[in-house]
Structures are given as structure tokens and as C-alpha cells.
Amino acid sequence: MLGYLFFVASVGVLCGLFRVRGLVIVAAVLLLAWPTIYGIRDDLREDRGVAVSQEVSAADQLRVDVQLAQVAAIDVPVDLRQPGPADYLRYGLLPRQLDPDRPPITTGSDINQFLGGSANSSYNFLTLGNVYFFGGPLGVVIFYVCWALVAVVLLRWRQAPGPARLSLLCFAMGGPLLWSSSYPDTMIAFIQYTVSALPVFAVLFATRMPGRVQADRRDRSLDQGGVSTRPAR
Template sequence: MTFTTGSRALAISKYGIAAAKGSVPTAPSDTSTTPAPRWRGRILQLFPATTFLLAPYLGLILPIALIQGNRQLPFILGLLGLALLGCLVAEGLTAPVRARIDLTRTAGPTTKALRAITIGVTMIAAATRIAFVLAGGGSLLAQLTGSQQSPIASAASLFSSWNLFGVGLIFACYMRKACSKRTLWLGISAIILIEGWAALQTSVTAPLLQVVTSVMLMALVLGLVRLRVLVVALIVVLLAWPTFFSLRNSVRVELGSSVDQSVTAFDRLRFDDQLTAVAQFKVPVSVNQPGPLQVLRYGLVPRVLDPNRPNISSAGLINRVLGGSSTSSYNFLSIGTIYFFYGPAGLIFYYFAAALLFSYIVSRAIRAGPIALCMAVLAASSLMGWASTFPDVVIGYLQALISFVPILVVLLIFKQRDRSHPGAAGSAASSSTTR
């Protein structure tokens, strides 16, 4: 409704009363909330642990088992069912509470500060990763023989998880409109390329596998990528795998590691056989794997402060139980390895606890909080990794939490500073919406 008074017009609407010359006020822009996701995306966000557990099995492991006529398929489904039970109970109990979480964006650094922190973290991650590999760290032979690392490799290992934190911060930049979608994928691609180079240099492909799968699935859960994009990415990886597998084996031979020449690239994709190898054992099995105190020691105390401790490789222990050499490793994927060491009850309990933690972190991450997004990517790559070796993965998770402290301090400092200068934060937020 409009009333004319002289040369001015008063416009009355649901947004209040405003005075303008021949114009009606528009709705104020709201930059403080995250758009509500579609119902499919919301289900993924309420059941993220279930999504991470099922995705590799539905997309790769079970189809290959069906095509190859694996007679142990019921055993695979049984183990998957135990892990799924733990996830569904944990997420089902907490889903009603998490569904009511306000999607209002959490407080954080300004757009400019967040971009600067992200660039700094990713550059440090890239530099230390390259330095670590060039200094001889992370190779398969070094992990299994426990050879002493050089001072450079030991120092660089403190930043081994910063590539994951870089991914989390890149996600935060995009979700807070601090960068474009093109910049988002260029940054993530650069991190993955460095991991691919490191995998070829060290002949260890597990870190690359974990980074790629966790990043893509995390992007799916956050609504940053569509399912069809993941399908295309999977096809590209499968096509490139034979070449990468051949290069990896060549590097292993040069490093003096044993390689079974009868195993082809396709055989290495038979993750169903890798999992069903645990069926021959009466679980739980004790092979002097790390206990709780060792997990805490290795997870919370940096190697530079405890340089004489021996390396831990539960996958190496499993390989020796299977009759393999000490210069190779083997696991039964995540669910099979946990089942091997702790039995059915341990498998259910682990995924119950992991799902509780992961679902809570994701519920915070969808609000575009930089800290929560870093923690979500870390948990996705470690605790929810589908090919991880337990309990080594818990040690790595604890080590990563310690290494995150400097980033956490910087984020909290800028968050507190921007709270004390709301004008600057507000101007940055409003400017970011005009991109």
C-alpha cells in the first residue's frame, strides 16, 4: 500500500515502512544462514557415517563380488551388517536432535582472513608433504622396517594431516562465498595431485586412496557435488588404475620391496577377496597389536619427543600371520581388520562410537564453520575410512588433532577479533554476497 505526500512516497509492506522517491523497498538480504538442502541431501547429512560406510561397498566392492561370483558374499554382507548396525543405532538415536539444529551460519573469521588462513595452511601442507617424501619419509620399506627417519622427515611429519585441514578450509571458503566453485576444485585438485606424486614416490597408495574417497564423499554430504559427478570420477579412477598400479610396483621393486608379479591391477581391485581372507580365523586374534596405552603414546606424543620408539604397522603384523614377508603389508579393509582384532562385538562398538562422533561433527560442519569442516574431513579420512588399518588409524587421528592446534589458535584469534569489530565482519559478509 502506498501513500503519496508531496514529492515523497511512503511504501508499507511486510518489511516495514520506508520512504523513497517512487520506489518500493525490497526484502533485506540474509547472509547469515545456509540454504536448506534438498531432502536427499538432508538424509545424507543426518546419516553421514552410514553413507561413508555403504558408499564403497555399493559402488565397488559388492558389484565386483557379484560379477565374480564370490561364494563368501554372505560373509561380506554379515560383516557389513554388523558395522551398519552400529552406525544406524548411533545415528538413529541422535537424528531427531540433529535434525533440529539451526542451520544459521556459525561465527568465524572474515572473508579476507579466512582466505589468507586457507592459503597459508595449504601452502605449508604442500611444502611439508614434498619435503617429507624427498627426505625419505613415508615409504613402505621405512614403515615396515622401522628405519630411523631423518630430522627433516620427522619435522615434516608433524604437518602430515594439514592437507586434510586445507581441504576443510577450502570447503569453508566456498560455503562462506569467499571463493568461486572453480577455485574450490582447483585447490582440491592441487592437493590430490601432490598426494598422487607422493604415492608414486613412496609406493604407498593408501593415503591417496583415503584422501580422494573422503574428500569426494564429504563434498557429497555437504551438498557441494552431485552423485553423478562421483560416478564419473569413479570411472576415471578405474581407467587410470592399471597404469598407476604398474608405476607403483616398479617403484617398490627399486626400493627393495617384494612384489607378487602374478597379481594384476584388476586382482588388486578385488577388495571382496581382501575382506573375506579374515573368514579363515577364529576371532578375536592377538598378534601383539598396539594396546590402549601404546595408542595414546604414539597418538599424543610427537616422534621428535620420542625418537627411539619403534614404528607400528598392524598391517605388517597381519601380513606375517598370513605367511607373508616382513617387507610387505596386508589388511582386511576397515571392517575386516576390526573384526580380526576385536570380534563382532568390537566391530559394532567401534562403528557405534565413530558414528556418534562423526555425525555430530557433520551437524556442525554444515553450518560452514571452518573448525568443524576441518574436523569433518579429518574424521572422514581416518575414523570412517573404508580401507584403514585399525588401531593404527586411531593413532593417526590423535596425532592429527595435536597438529591442528596451531590452526585452531589462529582461527579462534581471528574469530574473537572479528567479534570485537562487528562492523568489519559485517562489511565483509555483505561484500561476499555480491560476488
């Protein structure tokens, strides 16, 4: 939930929907209300027969630094046969109907087993920790430099971002760049999101082209000494 709220807040600030001051106030209110919300959640789980650990408090759930501290004691990088660039394309571009024999992605389960847990549970060190776990310090630098360049291109290339570029930026911020996501699974998810959105991008491009053609013709006529029919601003 915190990851989702962080994503909504970040995108809202970039789009001018929210002000930072208002987000700070909302964050403070949520922080104060979190123990009550956590207690209600546990009560609902117990009513449905789900075992709830009493050793983990509401404050413990916010200690994301514990997950990062845990990976700091591991000799990295670690090879758990995690997905690589070729797998990103295979799982991201090919529907399972065309590749039915490919194994499922089990990164979280593999990490949990590496830490001594069972295959029935999943664990991750958050995005930064997972990148460090699988790629080491150099992997962290390469990962964030590359995604920072992607974000800059999507935001500042030629002109303000339109629907397609803004959607791609959201895919990146809600996946690989989200602090609570699970790398490298989110690399595959980013490609899948993009492929799913291609029909929408095609419709946007097709409906935008006639307007752009008319604007280009109008600009050429003005360059040749014509008179603009557009109202003055």
C-alpha cells in the same frame, strides 16, 4: 590411490563441491581406464628395475572383497600386541623426543607374519576387516557406533560446521573411517593430525572472537530497544 579418491569425493559431496551424478560418471570412466593405467604403472616399475608379478591382474587389484573374505576364516579376536587406548594417547600426544624408547608401530607387519609372511612386508584386511580381526563382531559395532556419533556431532552440533569441525571431520574420514585404512594405526594418526592442527585452530578462534564479541554487544543493544545499523536482507 583409490582410498584417496574416495576421501576427496566424500568430502566434496559433504561440502557441496561435487554432485553425486558427476561422481558416478567419473567413477565409471576411471573403472574403464583402470586396466590401461595399471599397465602403464607396471611398465614404469619394470623400467626402474622393480619386479612386477604377472599373476596379479588389474581386476585382482580391485578385488577388495578378497581381503575381507580372508579374515572371515580366522578365529577372532586376535591379540598381536596391537596398540590400545593407552598407546593411542602415548603415540598421538607425545613427540618422540620426549619418548625416544617407544617401539615403532608394526601392525601391518605383525598381520603379515600372522598369515605366514615375512616381517619385511605389511598386510591389512582394510578398516572393517582389521576392526573385526582385532575386536571381533562386538568391536565392529562399538567402533562404528562411536565414530558415527563423532561424525554426527561434528556435522550437526548447534550450527553448520566451521573450519575446525570440518577439519576434524576430514581427519576422521581420511583416517579411522576410510575403508582402505589400517586400524588401529589410524586411531593414533587421528590424534596426531588433531594435535598438529591445534595452532591453526587457535588462530581461527583468536581471529573470530572480536567479531563474536561485537555481534553479542549489538544483539544486547537490540534487546534493550536499540536500533540496528545492519542493512536489511
